Amino acid sequence: MADLKSAAPLLEVEDLRVHFHTPRGEVEAVRGLSFTLGRERLGIVGESGSGKSQTGRAILGLTAGNGRITAKTLRFQGQDLLSLSPKQWRAVRGARMSMIMQDPKYSLNPVMTVGDQIVEAYRQHHRVSAAEARQRALAMLARVKIRDPERVFATYPHEVSGGMGQRIMIAMMLIPEPDLIIADEPTSALDVTVRLQVLAILDDLVRERGMALIFISHDLPLVSSFCDRILVMYKGRVVEDLKASDLQSARHPYTQGLLGCLPRLDHRQETLPVLRRDPRWEHGTLEEVMR
Amino acid sequence: MNKPMTGTATAPQGLRGWLRTDTPQSRFQARMGRLWFGWLTFRRNRLAMLGLSIVLLLCAVALFAPLLAPYNPVQGVLNDRLQAGSAAHWFGTDNMGRDILSRLIYGARYTLMVVVLVAITAAPIGLLVGTVAGYFGGWVDTALMRVTDIFLAFPKLILALAFVAALGPGLENAVLAIALTSWPPYARLARAETLTVRKADYIAAARLQGLSHARLIVGHIMPMCTSSLIVRVTLDMAGIILTAAGLGFLGLGAQPPLPEWGAMISEGRQFLLNQWWVATVPGLAIFVVSLGFNLLGDGLRDVLDPRAGGNG
Amino acid sequence: MTERAEQGGPETASPSRSGARQASPGRVRLKRAGLLLLRTFGSLAVTFLGLLIITFLIGRVLPIDPVLAAVGDRAPADVYDRVYHEMGLHLPLYQQFFDYVVKIFQGDFGTSVLTSRPVLDDIVRVFPATLELATIATILGVLLGVPMGVLAAVHRGRWPDHCVRVLGLFGYSLPVFWLGLVGLLLFYMKLDWVGGPGRLDAAMEDFFEPVTGLILVDALLQGDMEVFWNAVSHITLPAALLAYFSLAYIARMTRSFMLEQLAQEYVLTARVKGVSEARVIWRHALGNVMVPLITVIALSYAHLLEGSVLTETVFAWPGLGSYITSSLLNADMNAVLGGTIIVGGVFIGINLLSDLLYRLFDPRARR
Numbered sequence: 030m031a032d033l034k035s036a037a038p039l040l041e042v043e044d045l046r047v048h049f050h051t052p053r054g055e056v057e058a059v060r061g062l063s064f065t066l067g068r069e070r071l072g073i074v075g076e077s078g079s080g081k082s083q084t085g086r087a088i089l090g091l092t093a094g095n096g097r098i099t100a101k102t103l104r105f106q107g108q109d110l111l112s113l114s115p116k117q118w119r120a121v122r123g124a125r126m127s128m129i130m131q132d133p134k135y136s137l138n139p140v141m142t143v144g145d146q147i148v149e150a151y152r153q154h155h156r157v158s159a160a161e162a163r164q165r166a167l168a169m170l171a172r173v174k175i176r177d178p179e180r181v182f183a184t185y186p187h188e189v190s191g192g193m194g195q196r197i198m199i200a201m202m203l204i205p206e207p208d209l210i211i212a213d214e215p216t217s218a219l220d221v222t223v224r225l226q227v228l229a230i231l232d233d234l235v236r237e238r239g240m241a242l243i244f245i246s247h248d249l250p251l252v253s254s255f256c257d258r259i260l261v262m263y264k265g266r267v268v269e270d271l272k273a274s275d276l277q278s279a280r281h282p283y284t285q286g287l288l289g290c291l292p293r294l295d296h297r298q299e300t301l302p303v304l305r306r307d308p309r310w311e312h313g314t315l316e317e318v319m320r
Numbered sequence: 321m322n323k324p325m326t327g328t329a330t331a332p333q334g335l336r337g338w339l340r341t342d343t344p345q346s347r348f349q350a351r352m353g354r355l356w357f358g359w360l361t362f363r364r365n366r367l368a369m370l371g372l373s374i375v376l377l378l379c380a381v382a383l384f385a386p387l388l389a390p391y392n393p394v395q396g397v398l399n400d401r402l403q404a405g406s407a408a409h410w411f412g413t414d415n416m417g418r419d420i421l422s423r424l425i426y427g428a429r430y431t432l433m434v435v436v437l438v439a440i441t442a443a444p445i446g447l448l449v450g451t452v453a454g455y456f457g458g459w460v461d462t463a464l465m466r467v468t469d470i471f472l473a474f475p476k477l478i479l480a481l482a483f484v485a486a487l488g489p490g491l492e493n494a495v496l497a498i499a500l501t502s503w504p505p506y507a508r509l510a511r512a513e514t515l516t517v518r519k520a521d522y523i524a525a526a527r528l529q530g531l532s533h534a535r536l537i538v539g540h541i542m543p544m545c546t547s548s549l550i551v552r553v554t555l556d557m558a559g560i561i562l563t564a565a566g567l568g569f570l571g572l573g574a575q576p577p578l579p580e581w582g583a584m585i586s587e588g589r590q591f592l593l594n595q596w597w598v599a600t601v602p603g604l605a606i607f608v609v610s611l612g613f614n615l616l617g618d619g620l621r622d623v624l625d626p627r628a629g630g631n632g
Numbered sequence: 633m634t635e636r637a638e639q640g641g642p643e644t645a646s647p648s649r650s651g652a653r654q655a656s657p658g659r660v661r662l663k664r665a666g667l668l669l670l671r672t673f674g675s676l677a678v679t680f681l682g683l684l685i686i687t688f689l690i691g692r693v694l695p696i697d698p699v700l701a702a703v704g705d706r707a708p709a710d711v712y713d714r715v716y717h718e719m720g721l722h723l724p725l726y727q728q729f730f731d732y733v734v735k736i737f738q739g740d741f742g743t744s745v746l747t748s749r750p751v752l753d754d755i756v757r758v759f760p761a762t763l764e765l766a767t768i769a770t771i772l773g774v775l776l777g778v779p780m781g782v783l784a785a786v787h788r789g790r791w792p793d794h795c796v797r798v799l800g801l802f803g804y805s806l807p808v809f810w811l812g813l814v815g816l817l818l819f820y821m822k823l824d825w826v827g828g829p830g831r832l833d834a835a836m837e838d839f840f841e842p843v844t845g846l847i848l849v850d851a852l853l854q855g856d857m858e859v860f861w862n863a864v865s866h867i868t869l870p871a872a873l874l875a876y877f878s879l880a881y882i883a884r885m886t887r888s889f890m891l892e893q894l895a896q897e898y899v900l901t902a903r904v905k906g907v908s909e910a911r912v913i914w915r916h917a918l919g920n921v922m923v924p925l926i927t928v929i930a931l932s933y934a935h936l937l938e939g940s941v942l943t944e945t946v947f948a949w950p951g952l953g954s955y956i957t958s959s960l961l962n963a964d965m966n967a968v969l970g971g972t973i974i975v976g977g978v979f980i981g982i983n984l985l986s987d988l989l990y991r992l993f994d995p996r997a998r999r
Contacts, residue, residue: 119907122903130901136898136900137898137901150906153907188995466679470682473683474976485960485965558804565809570957592817592821607805610805610806
C-alpha cells in the first residue's frame with residue numbers, strides 16, 4: 030500500500046465550496062473542503078446536513094441545477110474537473126469514477142430491466158456488441174453473488190429485494206471498471222441482516238480491482254471498520270482527518286462526542302450522552318477548537 | 321410569553337402591523353394575516369394581476385352596463401346595418417343595425433351570470449359528495465364515487481346537450497346542464513383532500529369532544545378542501561365560459577335577441593366573408609375573459625396550492 | 633399500492649429460487665391478473681349501465697311525447713293508443729328500462745325521425761368521419777405536443793417553456809368554434825389555401841363511393857389521388873384546429889410529468905453512469921413519463937371523438953357531433969340518446985384501452 034500512496038494522488042480537492050440558490054437566499058452546503066485521495070478507502074462521516082453527500086455529488090459534477098461549485102483545486106488523475114466540457118465529463122463519469130447511491134428502490138429506473146441498465150452502463154464506455162455486453166453483465170451479476178444471473182437480468186427493479194437491488198447497483202457501477210467509486214450511504218436503506226453481506230461484496234470488488242473508494246456514511250463504527258482513513262464533517266467543513274486505526278485517540282470534541290454517543294458492550298451505561306455542540310466548531314480549525 | 325425579537329417599538333403600526341403580527345390575538349386576525357401574505361405573493365405575479373384586472377373589469381362592465389353602453393343592445397337601426405367600425409360604432413354594427421360594442425357590454429352580464437351560477441351550484445355539490453364519500457369511506461364511498469365516475473364517463477358537452485334537449489333551450493337550462501356535468505371533478509378533488517386529513521389527530525380530537533359527523537365535515541373537513549377547490553373552480557371558469565358560449569353558438573343556450581357572445585358569433589357567421597367583425601369581435605371578448613380567468617387561476621394556484629403548481 | 637408492497641417482500645424477492653417452486657407464484661400471478669381484468673370489466677359494465685340509466689331517464693322526463701313524435705299529431709286516438717301500447721309505455725318503469733337495455737344490447741336504438749332509418753345505421757354511416765378527424769388530430773397532437781412538453785420541462789423558465797405556456801393558455805382560452813370560423817375566413821375565403829367546409833368538394837362527393845367511410849383510406853385503396861388530395865385539403869384545417877387543442881393539453885401535461893421525473897434519483901444514476909443528456913431525457917425520463925401520459929393521450933383522444941361537436945358544426949363535417957346536434961335541434965330523441973350512448977361507449981372503450989396500454993408500459997402494473 031505504501032508505494033501506491035507515494036504516487037501522484039488520484040483526487041485533489043482544495044477549498045471546495047457548494048452554494049445553493051434558494052428562494053430564502055444563498056445556502057452554503059460545503060464550505061471550504063480540502064483533502065487528497067490516493068488509492069485508498071476514505072470514509073466521510075457526518076450527520077445529515079453536514080454536506081457529505083453534496084461533496085460526493087460535487088466531485089462527480091452532478092450538483093443540482095440551482096447549485097454552484099467553486100474550488101481552488103479539483104483535480105482527478107491530474108485532470109482539472111472544473112474546466113471539463115459536458116462531453117469530457119461523460120467520459121469521466123462511469124468510466125473513471127462512479128457512485129453507488131443510497132436506495133435502489135429509487136435509484137434504479139423502474140421501467141427498464143435490470144439487465145438493460147447494466148448493459149447501458151457498460152456500452153456507454155466500451156464499443157462492444159450487444160451480445161458481448163450481455164455476457165459481461167451476466168458475469169458481473171455473478172460477481173456480486175447473484176445466483177441466477179440470467180433470470181435477474183430480465184427482471185424489473187420492483188421485482189427484487191433491497192439487498193439484491195443494491196448488489197445490482199454495485200454491478201452496474203463497477204462494470205466499466207472505474208478508478209474511483211463513491212458510495213453514498215450504500216447500506217442505510219437496507220435491512221440490517223443484508224447490510225454486511227452487501228458491504229462484503231463491495232469490499233471484495235474494491236480490493237480486488239485496486240480501486241479507490243470514498244465511503245460516505247453517518248455510521249462512524251461502520252466507516253472505521255471499513256476504511257483506511259476518516260474525514261469527519263460538521264456543517265460543511267472537515268473538522269478532523271485521521272487514520273481509522275487512530276479513531277479512539279480522536280481529538281476533536283465533535284468526533285469524541287460521536288464516539289461517546291454509541292452504546293458499548295464492555296460497560297454499563299444507563300443513558301447515552303447527548304452530543305453538546307459548540308458554535309466554535311463551525312469555523313475554528315482543530316487547533317483553535319482544542320485550545 | 322416571549323417577546324418578539326423585533327420588539328413592539330419597531331413593529332409597523334396600524335392595519336399593516338395588525339396583519340403582520342407574529343402573535344395574532346384571534347382566529348380572524350390570523351386568517352386575515354394569512355390572506356395578507358398570500359396577497360403579497362400574488363401581487364408579485366404580473367400575469368396573475370393582469371388576470372385579476374380582466375376579471376374585475378368584466379364585473380365592472382357587467383354592473384355598469386346601462387351606463388357604459390352607448391346604444392340599446394337589442395333595438396337596432398336597420399338603416400345602419402352591417403357597418404364597419406367607426407367613431408360612432410367602434411366595433412361596427414350587426415345585421416339588425418345594433419351596435420356591437422353595446423351588445424358586448426351587455427353580454428358581459430350573461431357571461432358573468434353563467435360563471436357565477438355554475439360555480440355556486442357545481443362546487444358545493446362536488447364538495448358535499450366528495451367530503452361525505454371520503455369521510456365515511458366503505459360502501460358510501462364506493463356508491464358515491466361510482467356515480468361520480470358514471471358522470472365523468474359521459475362526454476361533458478354531449479351530456480350538456482342531452483340535458484338542454486330535455487329541459488329546452490335557454491340560458492338558465494344551459495347553466496343547469498353545465499352545472500350538472502361539471503361537479504364530478506370537484507367531488508374527486510374534495511374526496512382526495514378529505515382522505516389526507518381524515519386520519520389526522522385534530523379530527524380524532526374533535527371527534528372525541530363529541531362533535532357530530534355533520535359538524536365535523538362542515539366545520540373541520542370542508543375548510544381543508546376549500547383552497548384547492550377555489551383554485552380548481554377558477555381554472556375551470558374559462559372552460560365553463562367556453563362551454564356556455566358553445567351552447568349559445570349551437571342555438572341551445574341564450575336565445576336571440578339576447579346579446580350572449582356565443583349566440584352573437586353564430587348570428588354573425590353568415591356575414592363572415594364581407595363583414596368579418598360581426599362574428600370575430602365577440603370571439604375576442606370570449607378569449608380575453610377566458611384568458612383572464614386562466615391567468616387568475618394560475619396565480620391563485622401558486623399562492624394557495626403550491627404543491628400542485630408546475631409553472632415556476 | 634399494496635400489491636406492490638407484497639411483491640417487494642422477501643418471499644418473491646429472491647429469483648434465485650429453484651424452478652419447481654416458482655410454478656406456484658406464477659399461477660397466483662395469472663389468477664391475480666384474471667381477477668384484475670374481471671374487476672376492470674365489472675366496473676366498466678356498471679359505468680355503462682349508469683350511462684343507460686341516465687339516457688333512459690332523460691328520455692322519460694323529456695317534454696317531447698315519443699308517441700306523437702312517431703305517429704304525428706294528426707293521428708286518431710285509437711292509433712295513438714295502439715302505438716302507446718306497442719311502445720310499452722303502459723308498463724312499469726323498471727320493465728320499460730329492462731326492455732330498453734335489452735334493445736340496446738341487440739343494437740336497436742330505435743328509428744331516427746329525421747332520416748327514418750335505424751339510428752344505428754345512421755351512426756355507422758357518420759362515425760368514420762369523426763374517427764378520421766379525431767385520429768389525425770391526435771396523432772399530430774402527440775407528435776408535436778410530447779416533444780414540446782419535454783423541451784419546456786428541460787428548459788424550465790426559459791423561452792421554450794414560456795412558448796409552451798403561452799400556447800397552452802391560448803388553447804385553454806380560445807373558443808374552438810370561433811377559431812374555426814377565423815381559420816375558414818383566412819385560409820379558405822381570403823387565401824384559398826385549403827378546402828372549405830365538408831369532407832370533399834361538392835362536385836366530387838356525388839360520384840365518390842365510400843367503402844370504409846374513411847375517405848383518405850378509401851381514396852388510397854381506390855388509387856384515386858385526385859379525391860385523396862381533395863380530401864386532404866378539406867381535412868387540413870379542422871384537423872389542425874383540433875390538433876392544436878390536443879397539443880396544448882398534451883404538452884402541458886408532459887411538461888409537468890417530465891419535471892416530476894427529472895427530479896427522481898434514477899435520473900441521477902443514469903448521469904453517474906455517463907449517459908448522455910439526450911438519452912437521460914428521451915430514454916430514461918420520457919420512458920417513465922409515458923406511463924401516466926398514456927392516460928392523458930387516451931383522454932384527449934376520447935374528448936376529440938366527442939368534443940368535435942362544435943368543430944364539426946363549423947366545418948359542416950358530417951360526423952357524429954353534427955348528427956347529434958342536428959337531431960337535437962329537430963327533437964329527434966332516439967338519435968340523440970343513441971348517439972350519446974355510442975359516444976359514452978367509445979369513451980369507456982378508450983378508457984379500457986388506456987388501462988391495457990398502461991399495463992404494457994409500466995412493468996409494475998403488469999402483474
